[in-house]
Amino acid sequence: MKYFQPELETMSLADKRALQSEKLVKTVKYVYERQKPYREKMDAIKLRPSDIKGIEDIWKLPFTQKSDLRNSYPFGMMAADRKDLVRLHASSATTGKLTVSGYTQNDIDIWADCAARSLVMAGADQNSIVHVCYGYGLFTGGLGMHYGAERLGAIAVPASAGNTQRQLQLLSDFKADIICCTPSYAIYLIEEIEKAGLKIGTDIVLKGGCFGAEAWTEEMRNEIERRLNIHACDIYGLSEISGPGVANDCEYKRGMHFQDDHYFPEIVDTETLEPLPIGERGELVITTLDRTGMPLIRYRTRDIAALDDSPCPCGRTTIKMKRITGRSDDMLIIRGVNVFPSQIESVLLKNPAVQPHYHINVDRVNNLDTLEIVVELSPNAFSDTVADVEAIRTKLAGEMASGISVSAKITLVSPGTIERSEGKSKRITDRRKI
Amino acid sequence: MINQLAVFLENRKGRIGDCCKVLRDAGINLSSMSIADTTDFGILRLMTNDNDKAFEVLKRSGFMCAMVSLVAMRVPDRPGALADILIALDEAGVNIEYLYSFASDNGSAHIGFKTNDADKAASLLVKLGVEVL
Numbered sequence: 001m002k003y004f005q006p007e008l009e010t011m012s013l014a015d016k017r018a019l020q021s022e023k024l025v026k027t028v029k030y031v032y033e034r035q036k037p038y039r040e041k042m043d044a045i046k047l048r049p050s051d052i053k054g055i056e057d058i059w060k061l062p063f064t065q066k067s068d069l070r071n072s073y074p075f076g077m078m079a080a081d082r083k084d085l086v087r088l089h090a091s092s093a094t095t096g097k098l099t100v101s102g103y104t105q106n107d108i109d110i111w112a113d114c115a116a117r118s119l120v121m122a123g124a125d126q127n128s129i130v131h132v133c134y135g136y137g138l139f140t141g142g143l144g145m146h147y148g149a150e151r152l153g154a155i156a157v158p159a160s161a162g163n164t165q166r167q168l169q170l171l172s173d174f175k176a177d178i179i180c181c182t183p184s185y186a187i188y189l190i191e192e193i194e195k196a197g198l199k200i201g202t203d204i205v206l207k208g209g210c211f212g213a214e215a216w217t218e219e220m221r222n223e224i225e226r227r228l229n230i231h232a233c234d235i236y237g238l239s240e241i242s243g244p245g246v247a248n249d250c251e252y253k254r255g256m257h258f259q260d261d262h263y264f265p266e267i268v269d270t271e272t273l274e275p276l277p278i279g280e281r282g283e284l285v286i287t288t289l290d291r292t293g294m295p296l297i298r299y300r301t302r303d304i305a306a307l308d309d310s311p312c313p314c315g316r317t318t319i320k321m322k323r324i325t326g327r328s329d330d331m332l333i334i335r336g337v338n339v340f341p342s343q344i345e346s347v348l349l350k351n352p353a354v355q356p357h358y359h360i361n362v363d364r365v366n367n368l369d370t371l372e373i374v375v376e377l378s379p380n381a382f383s384d385t386v387a388d389v390e391a392i393r394t395k396l397a398g399e400m401a402s403g404i405s406v407s408a409k410i411t412l413v414s415p416g417t418i419e420r421s422e423g424k425s426k427r428i429t430d431r432r433k434i
Numbered sequence: 435m436i437n438q439l440a441v442f443l444e445n446r447k448g449r450i451g452d453c454c455k456v457l458r459d460a461g462i463n464l465s466s467m468s469i470a471d472t473t474d475f476g477i478l479r480l481m482t483n484d485n486d487k488a489f490e491v492l493k494r495s496g497f498m499c500a501m502v503s504l505v506a507m508r509v510p511d512r513p514g515a516l517a518d519i520l521i522a523l524d525e526a527g528v529n530i531e532y533l534y535s536f537a538s539d540n541g542s543a544h545i546g547f548k549t550n551d552a553d554k555a556a557s558l559l560v561k562l563g564v565e566v567l
Contacts, residue, residue: 377442377498384440384502384548385531386470386477411474413444414498 001125002315004117004152008261009316016317020264021054023289028052028061031295034079037072038064038297055264058287059275063298069099069240078102080293090138091239092338092405098138101239104293108147114245114259115148121250121257121314122233123208124178126153131176131206133185134213134336135161140243141213141336145180148245154178161185164192172203179209180235180244182336183216183224187367190227200229210235212244213336214369215324217433221253234323240299241286247321255308255320262290265321266298267307270328281306283328284321302329330428332362335369337406341427344373347403353381353392357418363431371408373400376415435556436506436546436567437485442498443469443476453478453497460491466536466546481536481546504546505555506567511542522562528555 003009011019029049031038041062042048051060069077078085086105090098103111124130130149134141142160149156159170161181167189170176179186186209198204206228211221212235224232236256237244246263247256258265267282268275276282284305288295304326309319332339341360348356354375361372381392389412397410419426443449450469457464463483470477482488485501492499509515523530533547544567549555559566 379493379498382440382442382498382500384438384477384479384500386472387531389442389475389477390472411444412442414442414496416496417444 001120004120005113009117009257009318011261011317013317016261017055019261020289021056024055024058024264024287025049025052027287027289027291027295028297030292031079031297035077035295037068037076038062058264058266058298061287061297063273063285063300064296065300066099066240066302070097073097074100075102077294077296079295080104085293088138089140089143089239089243091140092340092343099240101242102293103242103291107242107291107293109151110262110290111144111242111245112147112151114242114262115144116152116245117257117259118210118233118235118245118248119145119148119152119154119178119180121248122178122210123231123251124149124152124154128152128154128178129157129174129176130154130178130180131157131159131167131171131174133159133161133167133179133181133189134244139213139336140237140239141180141182144237144243144245145210149178164189168192168196168198171206172198175205177205177207179206179230181209181211182213183211183220183232184214184335184364184367184369186211186224186228186232187220190224191367194227200227204228206230209233210244210248212236214333215326218323236321236324238301238303240294240296241288241301242291246286250312250314250316252313254310254312255322257312257314257316257318258307258321260318262288264289265307265319267305268300270304278307278309278319281322281325284324302327302331304328332360332371332428332430334362334371334406337404339371339404339406343404344400344408347396347400348373348375351396351399353378354396354412355415357415357420358427359418360428361431362428364433369432371406372411373408374411374413374418376418377412379415435503435552436481437501437503438466438479438481438546439485439488439492440500440502441478441480441492443478445474445476449476450478452495453492456491456495456497457482457488460487462488462491466534468532468534470532479532479534502548503552504548505552505559506536506544506546507559508538508565508567509543509545510564516543516545519559519562519564523549523555523558526554526558527551528558 032049085102087103090100132145136142146156208231233249235244236247247258264287266285284301284303303324306322358375466481468479531548538544
């Protein structure tokens, strides 16, 4: 199977442009009518929906930011009637509140199409067994690839994350040929496969995979491909736009094919926010061209990337996106979970036993991300017994886990130990080599 | 009852030495020291000839301290003396969180201990004929 939707994936650039223009005009009109926060932005600069005549006018439109979603939490950005919304997903936002995205059935269908296109790029077809060990839940990874596999007509195995021994059993008993998980978990799985003495090619017969939700390197890809003997695709997505499948590598790996008949990408300068020419690196901005649940116009992803419009030997005519190389904000991705230092700070502020002077250490140990929060103990919380200090640490670790959705090691230090600095970035030491 | 200082030590090279240096520079004399350690931090408990001053100078040097009182006693110099006392305390329902000895001037053993019920412990010691310091 070469393509999932050949008529859309290989359409001529002229047809694509006409389609994008038609959809953008329609989306802007729809958003102006139904999304109050965005209508106010357009009114503020006296921009009318009729001023947008085609995709070439997209730069005239105001940006949408994560803060817009936060300010309208939870449902203020929903454009569809409640009866037409069928699902919510959510991811972390900077202040501890979630960023919510609402989907209509049509939004879910388009997302499933894009995930199915991605799976085909990874080598899947209707006979495939797709082992999904992304987490199932508010996070879009699990359900996104699951619906994609079903849409393709393959067999989805909803293994979800964790319980590695069970994952190995399922992989070797069911003989899945396609796997979806974070790249760091893939490396971890490989080590467990080797430890368990399972043989690649007989016990484990994977031939491809979609790996995403965190930044990774070409070296990691080579390692996964070599040790599992598979074709490893980078997959991109974000819950605000839709989950995994917004872009994905084909077998030539010349950049991820961005599904630009549904999601229109732009790269802008991180300082001036002016559009940059194709090929230059900057912040990725995405406009949804079909979504009706919560359409987003020129959404600033904060991901740093570059586009590439050179033809791909695979025959797909979508624009391609080079690897994400960083963020234009201070968000960390820990084991696939978005974590903002401000969320950590708000958890610390609520606990009087510690002071909001902290340092965040991120590392990758045995291919799994580790997060350590070094924080100053409040002088009046200190007592002479180990049990009391341990109790403070245990309580804080629990609060942190529920506050940022990922476990962290808490290290307590004396007041004044943490270097005081103005810049937020100095509070983070990221030793991961990405 | 006597006072002791508890000092928080993060797991960093040379912290006990740093703490002792602060006391030395302030002319403070140590009479006892005990440490409770975990993999990530330790709590140093110490007694000095001037605990108030020690508290001040350590705090000024960035150490986190707490002043905590202990029940203290002179234990008779014979085999089993401490065992008898601890058994009696245990039978009376007095729990001991930790204990350690400190220097005395005449060779008998001085023991300080942290308990959940200092008053009960002290009156029991008196009843047993143990000298409470």
